Amino acid sequence: MNPATNAAERVIELVGDRAEAEAFVQIGRTELTRFANSFIHQNVGEDYVNVRVRVASEARVAAVTGNHADDEALAALVDDALTVAATQPVDPDWPGVAPAMDLAPTDFAAPSTVEATPGQRAEVVSDFVEAGSGYLAAGYCDTDWFDSGFANSAGHVASSRGSRATIDGIHQTGESAGSGHQTSTAMESLDGVATGSLAGDRARRGLNAFDLTPDEYEVVLGPEAVATIAIFLGFYGFNGKAHNEAQSFAELGAVQFDERITLVDDPLGEAALASPFDVEGTPKLHHVLVDGGVTEMLVHDRRSAKKAGVETTGHGWSGSASHGPMATHLVVNPGSDSIDEMIAAVDRGVYVAAFNYCRILDPKTQVVTGLTRNGTFMIENGAITGAVTNLRFTQSFLNAWGPGNVLAVGDDLRYADCDFGAGLVRAPSMRLTSWNFTGGAGG
Amino acid sequence: MFDHAATAVEAALEAGAVYADARYLEARSETIEVFNGSVRQLDRIESAGVGVRALLGSSWGFFGTHDLSSRGLRAAGHRAAEIAEASAAVPGDPFQLADVSVVEAEYETPHEESLFEVPLSEKVDLLIAVTSALQEVDEISLARASLGGWDTHKWFVSSQGHRIHQHLVETGGGFDATVVGDDETQVRSYPQSFGQYETGGFEVVRRWDFLANASRIADEAAALKSAPQCPQGEMTLILESSQLALQIHESVGHAIELDRILGWEAAFAGTSHLQLERLGEHRYGSDLMNITADATLPGALGTFGFDDEGTPAQRVPIVDQGIWVGVLSGRDSAALAGIPPGGMVRADGYARLPMVRMTNVGLSPGDSSLEEMIAETQRGVLMSTNRSWSIDDRRLNFQFGCQIGWEIENGVLGRMVKNPTYTGITPNFWAQLDMLAAEPEWVHWGTPNCGKGQPMQVAHTGHSASPGRFAEVRVGVKG
Numbered sequence: 001m002n003p004a005t006n007a008a009e010r011v012i013e014l015v016g017d018r019a020e021a022e023a024f025v026q027i028g029r030t031e032l033t034r035f036a037n038s039f040i041h042q043n044v045g046e047d048y049v050n051v052r053v054r055v056a057s058e059a060r061v062a063a064v065t066g067n068h069a070d071d072e073a074l075a076a077l078v079d080d081a082l083t084v085a086a087t088q089p090v091d092p093d094w095p096g097v098a099p100a101m102d103l104a105p106t107d108f109a110a111p112s113t114v115e116a117t118p119g120q121r122a123e124v125v126s127d128f129v130e131a132g133s134g135y136l137a138a139g140y141c142d143t144d145w146f147d148s149g150f151a152n153s154a155g156h157v158a159s160s161r162g163s164r165a166t167i168d169g170i171h172q173t174g175e176s177a178g179s180g181h182q183t184s185t186a187m188e189s190l191d192g193v194a195t196g197s198l199a200g201d202r203a204r205r206g207l208n209a210f211d212l213t214p215d216e217y218e219v220v221l222g223p224e225a226v227a228t229i230a231i232f233l234g235f236y237g238f239n240g241k242a243h244n245e246a247q248s249f250a251e252l253g254a255v256q257f258d259e260r261i262t263l264v265d266d267p268l269g270e271a272a273l274a275s276p277f278d279v280e281g282t283p284k285l286h287h288v289l290v291d292g293g294v295t296e297m298l299v300h301d302r303r304s305a306k307k308a309g310v311e312t313t314g315h316g317w318s319g320s321a322s323h324g325p326m327a328t329h330l331v332v333n334p335g336s337d338s339i340d341e342m343i344a345a346v347d348r349g350v351y352v353a354a355f356n357y358c359r360i361l362d363p364k365t366q367v368v369t370g371l372t373r374n375g376t377f378m379i380e381n382g383a384i385t386g387a388v389t390n391l392r393f394t395q396s397f398l399n400a401w402g403p404g405n406v407l408a409v410g411d412d413l414r415y416a417d418c419d420f421g422a423g424l425v426r427a428p429s430m431r432l433t434s435w436n437f438t439g440g441a442g443g
Numbered sequence: 444m445f446d447h448a449a450t451a452v453e454a455a456l457e458a459g460a461v462y463a464d465a466r467y468l469e470a471r472s473e474t475i476e477v478f479n480g481s482v483r484q485l486d487r488i489e490s491a492g493v494g495v496r497a498l499l500g501s502s503w504g505f506f507g508t509h510d511l512s513s514r515g516l517r518a519a520g521h522r523a524a525e526i527a528e529a530s531a532a533v534p535g536d537p538f539q540l541a542d543v544s545v546v547e548a549e550y551e552t553p554h555e556e557s558l559f560e561v562p563l564s565e566k567v568d569l570l571i572a573v574t575s576a577l578q579e580v581d582e583i584s585l586a587r588a589s590l591g592g593w594d595t596h597k598w599f600v601s602s603q604g605h606r607i608h609q610h611l612v613e614t615g616g617g618f619d620a621t622v623v624g625d626d627e628t629q630v631r632s633y634p635q636s637f638g639q640y641e642t643g644g645f646e647v648v649r650r651w652d653f654l655a656n657a658s659r660i661a662d663e664a665a666a667l668k669s670a671p672q673c674p675q676g677e678m679t680l681i682l683e684s685s686q687l688a689l690q691i692h693e694s695v696g697h698a699i700e701l702d703r704i705l706g707w708e709a710a711f712a713g714t715s716h717l718q719l720e721r722l723g724e725h726r727y728g729s730d731l732m733n734i735t736a737d738a739t740l741p742g743a744l745g746t747f748g749f750d751d752e753g754t755p756a757q758r759v760p761i762v763d764q765g766i767w768v769g770v771l772s773g774r775d776s777a778a779l780a781g782i783p784p785g786g787m788v789r790a791d792g793y794a795r796l797p798m799v800r801m802t803n804v805g806l807s808p809g810d811s812s813l814e815e816m817i818a819e820t821q822r823g824v825l826m827s828t829n830r831s832w833s834i835d836d837r838r839l840n841f842q843f844g845c846q847i848g849w850e851i852e853n854g855v856l857g858r859m860v861k862n863p864t865y866t867g868i869t870p871n872f873w874a875q876l877d878m879l880a881a882e883p884e885w886v887h888w889g890t891p892n893c894g895k896g897q898p899m900q901v902a903h904t905g906h907s908a909s910p911g912r913f914a915e916v917r918v919g920v921k922g
Contacts, residue, residue: 030898031526032897032898033526033529033530034897035533036706036707036708036709036710037535037705037706037707037709038533038535039501039502039530039533039534039535040501040502040529040530040532040533040534040535041501041502041503041530041535041707042502042503042505042707042796042798043502043503043504043505043526043527043529043530044503044504044505044506044507044526044795044796044898045505045506045507045522045523045526046506046507046508046794046898047506047507047508047509047510047519048507048509048794049509061482061485062485062486062487063484063485063486063487064486064487064488064489065486065487065488065489066488066489066490067489067490067491067492067509068491068509077489080487080489084485084487084563087562087563087564087567088482088485088563088567089481089482089567089571091481091482092481093481117529118504118525118526118528118529118530119529119532121529122529122530122532122533123532125532125533126532126533129533136706136709138706138707138709138710139710140710140711140897142897142898168710169710170709170710172709177709179710245584245585245621245623246584246623247585247621247623247628318486321476321483321484322476322483322484356713356835356836357833357834357835357836358833359831359832359833359844360831361830361831361844361862361864361922362627362628362862363628364623364626364627364628365626365627365922367922368922369831369833369842369844369864369920369922370833371833371835371836371840373835373836390835390836390840392833392835392840392842392866394842394920394921394922395922396922421899436922438842438866438920438921438922439840439842439866439920440840
């Protein structure tokens with residue numbers, strides 16, 4: 001057992017028979033090396049402890065979080081949680097804690113991430129910067145490793161270790177910018193040269209951009225843009241709480257997407273940033289949310305599952321009581337087309353590397369507004385013919401992936417940064433029939 | 444308590460830092476949310492730790508630790524310097540820090556009634572009563588009410604001799620009513636989206652009188668379901684004050700952050716359309732536009748005694764009669780720009796590096812009124828309460844959605860409209876500001892969820908605004 005699990009079990013001991021209880025503990029180190037104007041300007045780190053205790057005394061529920069795992073601090077946390085819970089009205093939707101089950105401890109952490117030094121991160125940054133051939137570089141390289149531990153009053157205990165490392169950045173020419181991104185469990189696999197070269201190439205090709213008249217265009221989206229669509233659909237649509245409240249578009253068993261769309265939540269696959277259980281101790285499994293265009297399932301925590309009359313899928317998180325359960329290991333299944341093949345098939349359209357600052361206008365229709373960023377290009381007669389200044393769009397993500405609207409899915413699956421952050425979605429490039437651009441740089 | 448911070452600072456200096464500072468924080472927060480009459484969330488978070496910042500050459504090194512033993516604090520100081528030293532592999536020009544007075548000081552947010560001393564039962568009962576009132580309107584399927592706050596003690600020590608203790612108190616809350624239709628959801632919030640937060644105690648919640656406003660908000664939400672869509676086209680736009688506050692936040696507040704202007708945030712938050720060499724001559728908007736960054740405003744959410752570099756809170760002119768005259772800065776960025784530091788560097792908790800953040804970036808009131816603006820508008824839309832917000836990485840191209848709007852025809856407020864949106868380009872939009880309400884309608888709105896930085900930090904900022912009118916704005920953007 002790791003120290004986090006020991007602390008979680010100690011919390012349950014301290015609660016004793018005074019209440020139902022669960023404890024989720026993470027102990028780890030995160031460090032981030034940030035660069036701008038082609039030099040490292042902010043270089044930070046943190047040793048962290050996060051102890052979340054939730055108690056239910058005759059269905060009177062309270063949660064308390066602290067950042068110390070010593071016995072005295074845990075005892076104070078438990079006392080506070082019990083005191084607060086005692087003042088509460090009965091929660092009619094309290095689902096109880098997870099039952100005891102066998103769940104073997106896991107270790108998915110990469111040693112190269114756990115042992116990463118500031119010097120090693122600086123090397124990756126240096127590679128990224130130098131790959132830009134003199135352009136101004138900005139971005140970050142970070143490493144994060146953590147022990148997770150869970151225990152509850154039903155006797156359920158879970159334990160794991162995980163890690164993540166990312167290089168993410170842009171190169172800027174003064175009038176254009178291009179991005180590159182790589183996320184892995186292992187620091188040793190980060191390739192600053194490759195990501196920096198991609199960013200530099202996009203920036204170079206972005207020179208002499210023109211203002212494209214806003215309209216509907218066929219598009220080829222890079223993995224970052226596709227990942228943003230996936231995370232929006234996941235958070236607002238496949239969210240069991242949103243569905244319970246009739247705020248989701250999802251209709252189980254209905255053909256809501258193009259047949260080329262298969263969307264899964266895969267927390268344990270070979271390339272996944274593994275997370276074997278959620279904050280309620282429920283094991284995470286491979287789930288198919290959309291299979292060949294058919295909406296197959298929703299994600300749940302214990303509360304939303306109880307309301308829906310189904311089993312939890314292990315998607316609880318600290319905010320899920322308010323915001324609903326969330327899939328954070330999404331994979332948009334790849335197709336067989338190369339990015340060159342997809343571009344070659346477009347008579348007139350737009351290539352978009354990434355979206356920026358996306359906000360939902362309505363969760364049911366999935367109409368979202370946002371902008372393109374770090375690489376927007378005109379495609380004519382099967383080839384990229386020039387750069388386009390950033391465009392604003394107002395587009396239903398649901399319609400964008402609707403039946404008949406996905407022309408091709410790329411073979412370039414990888415972790416892609418998205419509007420919710422890094423490490424949440426693996427996505428390939430994708431070719432879509434239409435995208436509604438509603439404004440350009442000039443308004 | 445200063446000893447924790449001092450130990451970390453000493454260790455950073457021993458390890459080679461040319462300057463170091465540290466903050467020891469004891470922080471607690473409470474959030475209560477009630478959905479449809481049941482407590483959905485009652486969370487308390489408590490933390491204590493030290494963040495130490497070390498300057499070597501061209502980079503800050505920073506480390507945060509929860510380990511408050513002498514050994515742990517010394518290790519954090521050493522680690523901060525070690526991290527800064529590693530930055531030399533990709534070096535820039537050495538940083539300078541602008542001079543500030545070295546002070547020993549105390550500051551406490553004026554407040555009457557601590558959130559944490561109000562009985563939980565009273566707070567929960569209030570929220571349950573609010574959601575019950577909302578649900579008296581049949582169409583309301585989701586009634587949510589929340590309140591909460593932060594209580595933070597900071598002890599700041601620098602290698603230059605600062606010793607500052609602050610006790611910051613922030614409190615607020617709000618509620619919303621949601622109507623779900625076949626192909627749409629409509630929501631109304633009070634006092635604004637995400638609630639209203641201010642510096643102060645539970646008196647903030649009492650003053651906004653949630654219960655007295657619940658039935659009006661529920662009625663409006665229900666009416667939105669059958670309301671016509673917002674008209675499309677270019678027309679006069681009137682923004683109520685909380686939406687104008689967010690407009691200020693997004694299209695002015697972030698654009699004037701000196702770290703963005705200098706390119707330090709280019710990869711994530713973005714840069715700015717402003718060029719430093721045009722400070723003092725660039726026209727940002729019409730003559731009615733007067734913006735200040737004022738960290739001394741009583742009660743406003745971005746008010747404090749000293750920033751997280753030990754610089755005193757101050758009032759800085761940003762836009763004077765439409766001309767851009769000021770920026771948000773810290774000691775490092777101000778030195779680069781050759782200006783006095785603005786005292787605007789803050790961190791999200793002990794474990795984050797302090798960075799340039801908005802204080803209270805507000806638009807000074809004009810001499811009109813909402814009533815007068817409507818009366819003088821031939822064709823337009825009045826929009827209220829933010830629903831969505833999006834702006835590009837240079838803070839130029841924005842699109843906002845509001846919860847509710849009303850048509851204006853020939854000087855008269857007409858039908859309610861739903862899904863109101865508007866879009867524009869920052870300097871063009873502000874140039875069209877032609878009427879602004881006076882002080883009686885001026886509100887210190889709070890934004891408790893401003894994200895910036897990597898790792899992500901969330902700041903609490905303030906934005907004073909009164910209703911404003913803008914000519915020839917594109918409204919009714921559809922997906």
